[in-house]
Amino acid sequence: DVKVTQSSRYLVKRTGEKVFLECVQDMDHENMFWYRQDPGLGLRLIYFSYDVKMKEKGDIPEGYSVSREKKERFSLILESASTNQTSMYLCASSFVRGGRATDTQYFGPGTRLTVL
């Protein structure tokens, strides 16, 4: 079974703090994704990575950065957390088949981040 793990289920931080969210997958997937999920807005893509040290902005990258130093690990960084970044953060990974980066994504359990 594919396993995607996230470092924390719940996290509480203060405004201005630097926040690291870690995601690890064990299936040698090329692609990894970070989403945030808010009521009424669905899942929105923050960043994705299709290879080690490669990254691309998603739909809402502002206020976030990412790091992928190893294939199995994808980190989301909030340089200076703000209250509007309170949300559920979901990490996902997927294969690349025949060059199509649209295969089924496997999601982690999510991290519910609260910024006070």
Place this chain on the structure above:
Amino acid sequence: KNQVEQSPQSLIILEGKNCTLQCNYTVSPFSNLRWYKQDTGRGPVSLTIMTFSENTKSNGRYTATLDADTKQSSLHITASQLSDSASYICVVSAYAGKSTFGDGTTLTVKP
């Protein structure tokens, strides 16, 4: 602009009953359509994936249909159980492009 619209937004049914959730999309060029189930406080889990040439796919009591001409998909749940209470998300992907997520339908199954 690629869009995925799901209906209804929420649904309440009695245990044992059937229900159908709808997904309309405008994603082009179409690659595949996936249905995910997301339990409260958990990450989404894939139920089905369909490509252009497939018009039905089953996974236990879940059956997804796809009409690529009208750009519509449905997820039919048979003999619902309390554990089916969750949010169901439709995701449509374009070739070599990003996935577009619907806002989901929240299903509540009551005893």
